[in-house]
Amino acid sequence: MHDIRFIRETPEAFDAGLKKRGLAPLSAEILDIDRRRRAAISESEAIQARRKALSQQIGMAKRKGENADALMAEVANLEQSLKDGEREASRLDEELRIRLEVIPNLPFDEVPEGADEIGNVEIRREGNQRNFSFPPKDHVALGEATGNMDFAAAVKISGSRFVFLKAHLARLERALAQFMLDLHTVEGGYTEVNPPLLVKDTAVYGVGQLPKFAEDMFHTDNGFWLIPTAEVSLTNLVNDMVLDEKELPLRFTAFTPCFRSEAGSAGKDTRGIIRQHQFPKVELVSITTPEQAAAEHERMTGCAEEVLKRLGLAYRTVVLCGGDMGFGSRKTYDIEVWLPGQNAYREISSCSNMGDFQARRMNARYRPQEGKGTRFLCTLNGSALAVGRTLVAVLENYQNEDGSVTVPEALRPYMGGLELIPAPAKR
Numbered sequence: 001m002h003d004i005r006f007i008r009e010t011p012e013a014f015d016a017g018l019k020k021r022g023l024a025p026l027s028a029e030i031l032d033i034d035r036r037r038r039a040a041i042s043e044s045e046a047i048q049a050r051r052k053a054l055s056q057q058i059g060m061a062k063r064k065g066e067n068a069d070a071l072m073a074e075v076a077n078l079e080q081s082l083k084d085g086e087r088e089a090s091r092l093d094e095e096l097r098i099r100l101e102v103i104p105n106l107p108f109d110e111v112p113e114g115a116d117e118i119g120n121v122e123i124r125r126e127g128n129q130r131n132f133s134f135p136p137k138d139h140v141a142l143g144e145a146t147g148n149m150d151f152a153a154a155v156k157i158s159g160s161r162f163v164f165l166k167a168h169l170a171r172l173e174r175a176l177a178q179f180m181l182d183l184h185t186v187e188g189g190y191t192e193v194n195p196p197l198l199v200k201d202t203a204v205y206g207v208g209q210l211p212k213f214a215e216d217m218f219h220t221d222n223g224f225w226l227i228p229t230a231e232v233s234l235t236n237l238v239n240d241m242v243l244d245e246k247e248l249p250l251r252f253t254a255f256t257p258c259f260r261s262e263a264g265s266a267g268k269d270t271r272g273i274i275r276q277h278q279f280p281k282v283e284l285v286s287i288t289t290p291e292q293a294a295a296e297h298e299r300m301t302g303c304a305e306e307v308l309k310r311l312g313l314a315y316r317t318v319v320l321c322g323g324d325m326g327f328g329s330r331k332t333y334d335i336e337v338w339l340p341g342q343n344a345y346r347e348i349s350s351c352s353n354m355g356d357f358q359a360r361r362m363n364a365r366y367r368p369q370e371g372k373g374t375r376f377l378c379t380l381n382g383s384a385l386a387v388g389r390t391l392v393a394v395l396e397n398y399q400n401e402d403g404s405v406t407v408p409e410a411l412r413p414y415m416g417g418l419e420l421i422p423a424p425a426k427r
Contacts, residue, residue: 001360002100004034004308008271020322022115025392030099037092044085051078101205102212105321105357106408108331114321121321122336126305127314129338134401137199138341139392140272143169143425145403149273159279160270172394172407173280175414176387177255180282180307184384189302190253190284195233197256198224203236206362208328209353215263218277226259230283231381238287238364238377245369246375249288249296253384256281273388274346280387286380289366290356297353301333304349304384313393314338316345330355337389341396348389351382 007014011027019027054075061068079278082176143149148169154162165173184190204210204225209217209232218226227233234252243250258281262268267273284303301317307316318333329352336345356376359365365374396405404423407415 001357002103002106003360004030004096004100007031008034014106018103020107020111020113021104021325022323023104026103033092033096033099037089037096040085040089040092043088044047044082047078047082047085049246051075051082051274054078090367100360104325104327105208105330105355107325108353111325111331112319112321114209114313115323116321117324119321120318120324122316122318123333125314125316126309127312127338129314130340130397132340136396136399137403138272140405141341141394142395142399142405144257146422147424152297161275163273163276168418169391169427171415172323172411172421173387173391175411176390177280177282178392179310179411180384180387180390181255183307183310184282184284184303185251188251188253188284188306190251190303193230193234193252193254195230195256197227197233197259199227199232199236203232203239206239207232207235207358208361212327216261218259218261227256228260229258229281229284229381229383230254230256234283234285234323235287235358235379235381236362238359238379239362241364242374243287243364243366243377244365245289249279249286249292251287252285253389254283256283273392276388282384282387284351284382284384287364288378288380290375291367292369293353293355293380296349296380297331297333299334300380300384301351302397304335304351304382306389307347307385308335308337308393311390311394311408312410313390313397321349326350326352328352328354328357330357335385337393339393339396341392346389348393349383349385351384352380354379354381374396 007027007030011031014027015025015232018024054071058068058071060072110121114120140149148166150164153164181192185192198220200223201210204217209228219226220226236252237252247286258279260277262275262277273279284300287298288296305317307313315335315337318334318336320334325332332350332352334347335349337348339346356378358379359376364377366377367374394408395405398407398408402423405421407419407421412419
């Protein structure tokens, strides 16, 4: 949600931020609604003041035994005018809210220009792409050969974009999640949380998923939303709260299934487990002050990258351009892991600084150590990592010519010491 005072005071900056996102200027439209809303409020306040003055005159007239019928008639007329004015002010207030809540957050000045992913800027590249002595297979070929990645069975009971992982692959997925959680809690200082997967309208509205992205989520018959990411639950831990600055930053992590309808992704990544309706993810969320947010963003991105470093996976980190960022973000780093089966880098994490955009929607504030009053918090979130995509990266990068997969050293303690996922049995 946007601060209407910021738009009043700096309409040019507001429109410049929208332009960076590839949107037309909106300040004039927004400020017109705001002006009419404030005029209606002022008119109602003037009517209330007039009514109060007339009431005093009526009282004085009655005490003197004078006729107050004309004054009372005017008061009666004002009552209806007041109701009409308050109704109009309320209507315009709702119109302003509805208009503001679907406008995306404004990119920071340092965010690069660009309309889509072509405008994203690579800022670093880590690790070495493996040189194979044989043509590397993709994760589908590797998983289906063993029978431990079963799409056909999932289609029968759930439809497309679902999978059964079995035996070693099911354990590998669990091992990856445990490894990530241990890394983020023991070394990263995040507090592990086991959050609700079903949430109310207010929770998804608070992080900016509603009303604009309702079609991208799953909704139950009795009014709940299945979380598209643990960001929803974790960020809402501070919904409608006032914290003390000394408590900040708060850092949370959670491993959950996530649910997305993928309404806008028809035809994209239909092969394999890159893009599914249900997928596991380890999420990071930070709650902090505006002054700490930029440093926290770098720290969070580093925590996500560390997972890939420990697993020995090549990756690159890019800063997204204005036209490619998510709705609520002011700046986003995408981390892309190398997948030899696709001969491409593919996104495995997005780490975003949301500024106070979500906090305004949630009314989440803090008391500064110096000064009076309260200020809105800043929120950040990131995948660290998308577990299914990490499983894909491990399978494709650690595959052997016979179809077996070497288990990365960092995961072996979580796999009962297993060093090799065996090749499929020959038939």
